[in-house]
Amino acid sequence: MMNIEEYVRVSSCSEAYEILNSVNGSAILGGCGYLRMGNRAISKGIDLSLLGLNQIIETDSDIEIGAMTSLRDIETNPILKNNFNGSLCDCMENIVGIQLRSIVTIGGTVAGRYPFSDVLPVLMALGADVVLTGAGRVSLEDFMDGKHKSDVVEKIIIPKTSERVAYKSVRNSLVDYAILNCVIALSDGEYKVVVGARPQKAIRATKCEAFLKGKELTEEIAEEAAKIVADELSFGDNVRGSAEYRKAVCVTLIKRALVGGAE
Ligand SMILES: Cc1cc2nc3c(=O)[nH]c(=O)nc-3n(C[C@H](O)[C@H](O)[C@H](O)COP(=O)(O)OP(=O)(O)OC[C@H]3O[C@@H](n4cnc5c(N)ncnc54)[C@H](O)[C@@H]3O)c2cc1C
Known part of the structure; x- marks a missing residue:
């Protein structure tokens, strides 16, 4: 307590x-x-609740989400449903229940840097930045590396460049923490591939991203790309699943994300 x-x-x-x-x-x-x-x-x-940091604002180039915005407000927001194939809304649906999602915030989610997070891999794949009071605007990827621990998260800025995004996760039961989650996002002809809940923190699969560059996506390419991800990343054991199981699941989820796309 x-x-x-x-x-x-x-x-x-x-x-x-x-x-x-x-x-x-x-x-x-x-x-x-x-x-x-x-x-x-x-x-x-x-x-921070008097500061009006619970807004979701669309500009020509970005979507800005204030730090005190609840996950439920993100999940149900029409702007976010209409962007990124709804992936930022979809990744919320297994986080416990509506009551919890109505309370917890995107600022706390980002500041917590939780390795099990369903939200952080999506934000990473979308190339999000974090606006901090002290350090100013930094990339979420840099922030996730552990810098800026004594700072205030004011908002998240997501560029509207991703044309095709898909989020996949697997869980032992609907509202348990994910055993693994994967996100692919295509922006300016290049893929970002992110895997979270390994159970270590979310990470980009850069070898796979390089492999996919300039390739037309077929079942075979997706299969090969998925195997590259499973080989280049490390996985661990916890009560939810073994490293071996996570590695096998990773191949399936990445392939589904690539060829299934935005389901
Ligand atoms: C029972 C339970 C199950 C969960 N299951 C999942 C799950 O399956 N998947 C998933 O993705 N997430 C899950 N979560 C995490 C949840 O989605 C939130 O990410 C988490 O609760 C943090 O958000 P919060 O608003 O509660 O932050 P808080 O608990 O209020 O804060 C978390 C940390 O961030 C700091 N902080 C908060 N806001 C800011 C800010 N604006 N600037 C700087 N620092 C700040 C706090 O000081 C604290 O250190 C779960 C949470 C709970 C309680």
Whole structure:
């Protein structure tokens, strides 16, 4: 159970950043879905809910999602349903249930860098950036490497360049954590291929991406590409599945994502 000694509703992201970096043990409060699962003693809980960071805005080139936007608002948003083959909406549907998804936020999801995440692989494949109060705009891929730990996530920016996106996952039961998830996204003629819940953090399969460059997608090419992904990435064991099982599932999911496309 988390324990919050003091609570503050800030009036700007700069105020949040200042507290986060000056008060030992302080933490930004997203939806607190994950925070409350631990035993963290929080000296000062920083609430961003007055800052209007729960908007989804479409511009000519991008879609911007404020950090306090709930996963349910993303899942049901018409702009996001009409972009990226609805993949950012689809990847939400097995995350526990509507009640949890109505509370937990995209800011907490990104800041948490959870290796089991269904959302982060999709954002990575879409080439998303993260806007931080201190460091400014950085790529999600760099952010996932563990930099910028004491910063405030303000919003996520997704370029509208992906023409074809497919998300696939496999689970032991509908609302359990994924055993593995895979995303492919085609942008400007080039594929991004991302695999998450290996159970290590999501990662791009760059050898497969290079292999797919300039190739016309056939069943055979998809099969070969899927095998390249399974060979180039490492997989691990946990209670949900063995490394061997994950590797086998990876071939199937990538092939389905490539040839099945946006189902
Ligand atoms: C029971 C349970 C099951 C889940 N199952 C899945 C699943 O199957 N698939 C999946 O993808 N996800 C799953 N999740 C994760 C969930 O989708 C969210 O990603 C997670 O709860 C974090 O979001 P939050 O808003 O609750 O963040 P919080 O718990 O509030 O915060 C998480 C961390 O991020 C920090 N933080 C929050 N907001 C910001 C910000 N704006 N800037 C900087 N730091 C910030 C907090 O200080 C904390 O360290 C599950 C969560 C729970 C509780």
